[in-house]
Amino acid sequence: MTSTSPxxxxxxxxxxxxxxxxxxxxxxxxxxxxxxxxxxxxxYPDVTSDMPDQERSLAFQTNSDALKNSRTIKYHxxxxxxxxxxxxxxxxxxxxxxxxxxxxDSLKRNQNLTVISYHNSQGQAINDCLTAGGDxxxxxxxxxANSRPPDICYAKVSTxxxxxxxxxxxxxxxxxxxxxxxxxxxxxxxxxxxPYDLRTFAGPSNYMVIDQExxxxxxxxxxxxxxxxxxxxxxxxxxxxxxxxxxxPTSNLExxxxxxxxxxxxxxxxxxxxxxxxxEPYKTLxxxxxxxxxxxxxxxxxxxxxxxxxxxxxxxFDKHLAAWPTNPFRSWVDNIDPEIKNKxxxxxxxxxxxxxxxxxxxxxxxxxxxxxxxxMAEKELNQQKSFISTQLRGAHGFMTRVIDNAPTDDATSLHxxxxxxxxxxGIKNACWGCGDTGHAYYDRRSKKVVCPRGDDPEVKAKADAxxxxxxxxQKLRRAKRSKGTNKSxxxxx
Numbered sequence: 001m002t003s004t005s006p007x008x009x010x011x012x013x014x015x016x017x018x019x020x021x022x023x024x025x026x027x028x029x030x031x032x033x034x035x036x037x038x039x040x041x042x043x044y045p046d047v048t049s050d051m052p053d054q055e056r057s058l059a060f061q062t063n064s065d066a067l068k069n070s071r072t073i074k075y076h077x078x079x080x081x082x083x084x085x086x087x088x089x090x091x092x093x094x095x096x097x098x099x100x101x102x103x104x105d106s107l108k109r110n111q112n113l114t115v116i117s118y119h120n121s122q123g124q125a126i127n128d129c130l131t132a133g134g135d136x137x138x139x140x141x142x143x144x145a146n147s148r149p150p151d152i153c154y155a156k157v158s159t160x161x162x163x164x165x166x167x168x169x170x171x172x173x174x175x176x177x178x179x180x181x182x183x184x185x186x187x188x189x190x191x192x193x194x195p196y197d198l199r200t201f202a203g204p205s206n207y208m209v210i211d212q213e214x215x216x217x218x219x220x221x222x223x224x225x226x227x228x229x230x231x232x233x234x235x236x237x238x239x240x241x242x243x244x245x246x247x248x249p250t251s252n253l254e255x256x257x258x259x260x261x262x263x264x265x266x267x268x269x270x271x272x273x274x275x276x277x278x279x280e281p282y283k284t285l286x287x288x289x290x291x292x293x294x295x296x297x298x299x300x301x302x303x304x305x306x307x308x309x310x311x312x313x314x315x316x317f318d319k320h321l322a323a324w325p326t327n328p329f330r331s332w333v334d335n336i337d338p339e340i341k342n343k344x345x346x347x348x349x350x351x352x353x354x355x356x357x358x359x360x361x362x363x364x365x366x367x368x369x370x371x372x373x374x375x376m377a378e379k380e381l382n383q384q385k386s387f388i389s390t391q392l393r394g395a396h397g398f399m400t401r402v403i404d405n406a407p408t409d410d411a412t413s414l415h416x417x418x419x420x421x422x423x424x425x426g427i428k429n430a431c432w433g434c435g436d437t438g439h440a441y442y443d444r445r446s447k448k449v450v451c452p453r454g455d456d457p458e459v460k461a462k463a464d465a466x467x468x469x470x471x472x473x474q475k476l477r478r479a480k481r482s483k484g485t486n487k488s489x490x491x492x493x
Contacts, residue, residue: 026051026052026287028309029044029055031043031044031062036073037073039073041066041067041070041073043062044058045059047059053273054283054287058284058313059085060273063085063086064082064266075255075258075261075262079096079265086269088272095264096257096261099258103161103253104228104229106159106162107177108219109212112162113158113159115208118130119154119242121153121242123154123233123241126149126152128145129149131205135206136152136204137149139186139188139202141188142190143191144190147188147198149200150198150199152181152200153183154178154179154232155181156178157178158174158175158176160172160173161260163260171260173257173260177231177249178231180226180230181201182218184200185198185199186198186200186202226244229249229253231245282325282328283326285326285331285332285335286331289336290340291337302378303371303375306335306336310332310367314364321360323357323359324359324363325358327356327363328367329351329367332370333352333370336374339381340374340378341374343377343381347376351366351369352370431463432463433449433453433454433462436451441463442463
């Protein structure tokens with residue numbers, strides 16, 4: 001028959017945590033203040049290669065939410081900032097390039113365009129240039145009212161940019177701009193047979209239905225052609241002609257493209273960072289635990305620290321949903337230190353054992369109530385530990401501990417003191433090495449260390465320190481008693 005050593009609560013807790021750590025442990029970092037012009041954002045520190053997927057997911061959610069909600073930063077800059085912070089700048093540049101190239105190419109396809117109006121060289125709209133069918137009037141001899149008017153220089157057109165090739169769910173983007181029409185000089189006879197010089201656009205009456213190659217040659221291969229989309233501004237004192245503004249519509253178009261591309265690109269960034277989190281964005285919260293094993297040691301944060309870390313994660317949850325697809329309140333309670341959780345339940349907190357609403361507001365309230373209950377449980381447990389520590393320092397002997405070669409009378413005295421304290425306060429013996437209340441550190445009868453963790457250097461050092469402290473206090477007490485006896489004898493003499 002094989003005998004097994006008793007397992008201490010600390011060891012049991014360690015084992016439970018090790019089994020329960022199905023998600024890679026990490027401690028969330030504090031947000032950093034980042035300034036972008038006059039805009040200040042609180043962003044998660046830049047992603048590094050050693051970050052686990054859970055932390056990468058948190059960094060992504062924190063930063064993408066902060067950028068998305070900023071109304072003063074343009075989408076082009078948002079994508080640039082997010083790409084740099086996530087280590088995905090190359091991905092962002094390539095994907096945006098695809099969007100932009102597709103969009104600008106689409107502007108040059110006549111089948112995608114609709115003419116809104118025609119304008120003269122000063123930028124003024126020409127109202128009498130169309131037939132009843134909506135086509136340009138022909139260039140013909142006869143009455144001026146039936147012929148194409150002079151100085152048709154620009155056409156204002158609109159289009160719906162199609163991004164479904166990049167994303168089937170992408171919505172079309174409306175955009176309006178101007179194109180430059182080639183003008184030629186011709187001689188035409190008026191209704192009285194009198195010739196006159198006509199300088200105007202001489203292309204087909206409905207050039208939007210011609211072959212694409214022919215359209216491109218007509219609009220973009222003449223000497224005055226303008227390749228980029230532009231708008232017209234009124235002439236200034238330096239010239240009688242309208243001012244061509246390419247920068248404004250190009251910048252506006254790029255911003256509109258980035259706005260459309262935003263949900264598509266952040267999805268690709270997220271998949272690049274955390275492919276395993278694609279279907280479970282909420283599981284990051286399960287990686288935040290109050291007690292963790294770090295470098296082989298059991299480390300427990302305070303409830304305040306634990307709550308602050310979970311708050312960072314909760315801030316990334318979508319507050320606009322009617323109900324969250326998970327129960328973060330239950331995760332919050334399940335991930336606190338088992339000792340505190342047990343104390344909460346002893347104090348009557350049982351909400352986590354019942355079915356609760358998953359609405360964001362209800363979940364936040366449940367977590368707040370749990371935080372209050374956990375804070376109280378932690379305080380009570382700390383008070384208990386403080387009391388035990390105080391008794392130990394006063395040599396009342398909460399823990400029975402005898403080291404090899406210790407004097408029998410000291411051991412007996414210590415054991416007796418411990419028993420007195422235990423009887424007075426109703427507290428079980430606790431090991432001087434590991435603090436477990438289920439056993440002593442040293443057994444006087446067998447003269448052996450019986451603590452299951454007795455071979456642990458840290459446990460042994462703690463027990464030795466306690467024993468040495470006790471011996472020093474005993475020495476001081478004997479010295480005091482000796483001094484009192486001598487003084488009494490002198491008085492008698």
